[in-house]
Amino acid sequence: MARSTVDPITRIEGHLSIEMEVEDGKVTEAWSSGNLYRGLEHALEGRSPYDAALISERICGVCPVSHVHASSFAAEDAYGIQIPEGARLIRNLAEGGQILHSTILWFYNLAGLDYINPLNALNATAADAYEACKTYGTSAADFEGMLARLKKFAENGQLSIFSGNWFDCKDADGNSAFHLTPAEDLVGTVHYFEGIENQAKASQICAMIGGKMPHIMTSMPGGTSFVPTAEKLDEIIYRIQELKTWINQTMIPDLYMIVSRYPNLVGMGKGDGHFVSFGVLDSKSREINERYLPAGMVTVDEDGTLHIANVDVDKITEDTTHAYYENHAPLNPRDGKTKPQWPKEGKDFSNKYTWCKAPRYDGQPYQAGGIARMMAAYIRGVEPVVKLMDDAMARTGLKIQDLDCVAGRLMTRALEASYVVDKMADDVNELIALMKDGKAEYYTPAATTTGQGVGLWEAPRGALLHTETVENDVITHYQEIIPSTWNLSPKDGKGVEGPLEHMLLGTTVTDIDKPLDAVRIVHSVDPCTACACHVTEPKTGRTFSVVTSPWGVE
């Protein structure tokens, strides 16, 4: 028996570590530890719901839009507000921009380097890369230019931006764990950089609506303070069109390239078939089961039988047995507490080992994220999603019960982006029609100042809940359950592991210092846990010069 520890997990948003017990090359037990305390709820108590929405989104620089919206929904639920149609469409557009931003960033820049090896791209020729594009139907680019720049970087020893990755890992059969040909790696590398451009383009949509990004300033309980003009909508439409082209002609074909070259991703990181979606992108009816990506508690049986139940907030609890918080019976978030307690003996897997509480639904762990949303939409018969999923399953030969694994998580989330970008285009058209008719309204004031509310929504990484109790416009109680705590949850009081811990069981570990497949599984749920600072340091052997007389001769 041996221990394999990955601390920190790189290429994620935040500070997460996993520790695994490895026996005969397979994981027999796993522990997931979120290593940062947030406790933002305490900053929200004593404030108005209007301030809370803007403050609560500061919890995250990647998905702030989801937080300001979940918080606004909680306040609107407490105050009995239904926001006007114009506001619904604008908030959807900001949320959609953020979904695209997150998915692109995750697919290429976080998870992508588990499959694409830019160092191997140096061995390619541009002609072979054009051939690879034809094979997979993915977009071509200036491959000669990229090869020249890569070579120059390699000569100058500047490729260390890729050196923290595990490109030397082997599969169990002794062959390289990286399966793309040099030409495919070159295509993937060029698209990796295009991903950086396109995630920024998606983020710009949020900034145009929100005044800035991250942390948009216009969404608030009651609606939005963004009033669209033709010029602003032009800027947004142009970006939606460009993103649509790029997602469909580059990201989705690349997804199929990766899935076909890595058949081992099917069945890797298998989940237990339970999915939670609170639904995102509101439709006219404002019913969570009728959102563009609807809510639902999904179960996929081994034989492919699908079940969906409506979300019942009463059944949600959080358990603190193995988290660094005071022990108490599992609590519903409306009565939830955030009382940090660092144990005297420190981190101890038999006791407390993470800052993530353990969310449960009806006492069971549930997986959150793009796959959960797409499953709920599929079962609820959302037309474009059914078609996208059926086509993908036909193309890959996978059945619905095969999807709860790394391959399925990559596939569903990339496909989701294709659906979301189409819905954004529809929403802009609907907004323009409203504006033309002079019926676009953006804000509904509250008629009361007291109440209790729950906001159910989805961040890109999955189900998000905010709940608040308000007395005379002052919050007396606030709790959030963020998506990554569903996925990264520790074991609960009954000893049942969280979804990620469960997915890691049985994973092959060929090198306990570099458990690549385990990291692929972690990246497949796109964990997100925190924030830091980033100073510049001199390169080894170089010095910075002192500026002695900045004013020169003046």
Add this chain to the structure above:
Amino acid sequence: MDVSIICVGNEWQLDDGFGPAVARHLLEEWSWPESVAVLDRGVMGYNIVPDLANCDFALVVDALDGTGHAPGTVLEFAPEDMAVSEGIMSLHDVRFADVLATAQLMGTRCAGGWCFGVQVERLGRGALDRGLSAPVAAAVEPCARAVVAYTRERLGMQITPR
């Protein structure tokens, strides 16, 4: 020639807020020609890439550590002398050097750059701690002047006090 003056740092992490403080000083005290953009880019990470793609020359202001100099010392250096991260640790840990390397691999229009910074005294430790230490606060104006002097003398821009 389009010039971007890109100031980076997190104002809620003590001395890491040096870049934004310099950006404020540059914007409040000086009038800039249209071809120069003074940008407070906070902790935008890879979202700074388009700024590099849209200029011919980039000046960068950041907090520095490991320079061997006393806190508050203003330093200048070539972009290639910055250490890049060994692999991307986390999107929260993307340094400016990583952004620049990425932009260069993407084939950005920006042809050159020069960097200024200050040796920090104390950085935040995860909590929201705002405020520069005394030596670093005292370095804001000298560093801003160094940026103005460089932009005038090396890049030939007309910059006047407000």
